[in-house]
Amino acid sequence: MTNAAISIKGLRKTYRGGKGQPEKHALKGIDLTVPRGSVFGLLGPNGAGKSTLINILAGLVVKTSGQVSIWGLDQDQNPRQSRAAIGVMPQELNLDPFFTPRGALEVQAGLYGVPKSERRSDDILELVGLSDKAEAYARTLSGGMRRRLLLAKALVHHPKVLVLDEPTAGVDIELRQMLWTNVRKLNEQGMTIILTTHYLEEAQEMCDEIAIINHGEKVAQDSTANLLGQMDRRTIVIVPDAPIAELPDSEGVTATLREDGSLALHYQSNATSAEQVLESVREADIRIRDVRTEEADLEDVFLALTSNRSDDPPADDQSKPRRGMHRVKL
Incomplete structure (x- = not known):
C-alpha cells in the first residue's frame, strides 16, 4: 500500500491545433505526489495547466501519456475505482435548477452506485449548512448556497481525495470561513484535500505542502514552510x-x-x-x-517562480478573470 493519495508520473497532455495553429502542450511530463492525509495546494497562473490536470484526475480529459494513480489505483487499469476514490468541487456552478439539494445528492449518489442504505444526504447537508434548504429548488438558492451544494455533491460517494477548484472565488467572508472549517474537519477525519486557489493567503494558511506549475511544468513542490524559507x-x-x-x-x-x-x-x-x-x-x-x-510570504515565492513567462497564449484555464486578494495578471 502506497503512502501517496495521488501519484503522477510523466503526465502529458497535448491539444491539437486548429486551422494551421500549432499544438498546445498543456502538460509537459509532470511528476507529482500528493501525500495521504495532507491539505495539498496546487498553484499556478492562469493557463498553467491546473484545470487540465484536475480534469484528467476526474476522468473528464484523456491524457496523452503518463501514469496516474489515485489511492493506489492505476487510472488505466482501474478507471472506475480510481474515479470513485476522488471527489471534485468545480469552480463552475453546474447545478440542475429543478432539483432540490436533497434530490441532487440522491441522484449524484445513484450515479456513483452508492446503495441507499449507505447514503447520508442529510448528514452532508447539515455539514455544509443546507439542512433548512433541503427541499428548496436549487434555482432559488443564493450563489453562496449553490457553492455549498457543489461541495456536498462532491462528498456523496465518500471519496478518499477531495479536489477543491477555486472554492472561494467570489464568495463572502462568512461562507469562506464555513468552507475552511468543513475542510479542516474532513481532513481531520482522514480525507486528503487538494486545493487550487488564487487567494495565496488561503494556501499559505491551509496547505501542508504546495506544488507550483507554470506552462505545463512543475517548477516547485515542497512543504509550505520550506517554500517560504527559500525567499x-x-x-x-x-x-x-x-x-x-x-x-x-x-x-x-x-x-x-x-x-x-x-x-x-x-x-x-x-x-x-x-x-x-x-x-x-x-x-x-x-x-x-x-x-x-x-x-516573504507565499505571494513572493509564487511570483519568483512564475515570473519568467513567454507570450504564448494559455493552453487551458481559459476562463473569465477571477477576483482574488493576490492574483497574477496574465
Missing part, C-alpha cells in the same frame, strides 16, 4: 520619531520611504545582519519610535 528577503520597518530628512545609506540595504512616513529597509539575511541595518539607521541620526519586521 531570503527581509524587511525592517522603522517608525521614526520625526520626519526623515535623509535616507540611510549602507551597503546591502535598500531604503524606501513609505506614504505613511515609515522607513522600509530591505536586505538579504545571508549577506547582511539585522544589527547592520539598525546601525545604518543610527548613523543617519534617525530616532526610532517603533520597529517591526516583514518576511
Whole structure:
C-alpha cells in the first residue's frame, strides 16, 4: 500500500491545433505526489495547466501519456475505482435548477452506485449548512448556497481525495470561513484535500505542502514552510520619531520611504545582519519610535517562480478573470 493519495508520473497532455495553429502542450511530463492525509495546494497562473490536470484526475480529459494513480489505483487499469476514490468541487456552478439539494445528492449518489442504505444526504447537508434548504429548488438558492451544494455533491460517494477548484472565488467572508472549517474537519477525519486557489493567503494558511506549475511544468513542490524559507528577503520597518530628512545609506540595504512616513529597509539575511541595518539607521541620526519586521510570504515565492513567462497564449484555464486578494495578471 502506497503512502501517496495521488501519484503522477510523466503526465502529458497535448491539444491539437486548429486551422494551421500549432499544438498546445498543456502538460509537459509532470511528476507529482500528493501525500495521504495532507491539505495539498496546487498553484499556478492562469493557463498553467491546473484545470487540465484536475480534469484528467476526474476522468473528464484523456491524457496523452503518463501514469496516474489515485489511492493506489492505476487510472488505466482501474478507471472506475480510481474515479470513485476522488471527489471534485468545480469552480463552475453546474447545478440542475429543478432539483432540490436533497434530490441532487440522491441522484449524484445513484450515479456513483452508492446503495441507499449507505447514503447520508442529510448528514452532508447539515455539514455544509443546507439542512433548512433541503427541499428548496436549487434555482432559488443564493450563489453562496449553490457553492455549498457543489461541495456536498462532491462528498456523496465518500471519496478518499477531495479536489477543491477555486472554492472561494467570489464568495463572502462568512461562507469562506464555513468552507475552511468543513475542510479542516474532513481532513481531520482522514480525507486528503487538494486545493487550487488564487487567494495565496488561503494556501499559505491551509496547505501542508504546495506544488507550483507554470506552462505545463512543475517548477516547485515542497512543504509550505520550506517554500517560504527559500525567499531570503527581509524587511525592517522603522517608525521614526520625526520626519526623515535623509535616507540611510549602507551597503546591502535598500531604503524606501513609505506614504505613511515609515522607513522600509530591505536586505538579504545571508549577506547582511539585522544589527547592520539598525546601525545604518543610527548613523543617519534617525530616532526610532517603533520597529517591526516583514518576511516573504507565499505571494513572493509564487511570483519568483512564475515570473519568467513567454507570450504564448494559455493552453487551458481559459476562463473569465477571477477576483482574488493576490492574483497574477496574465
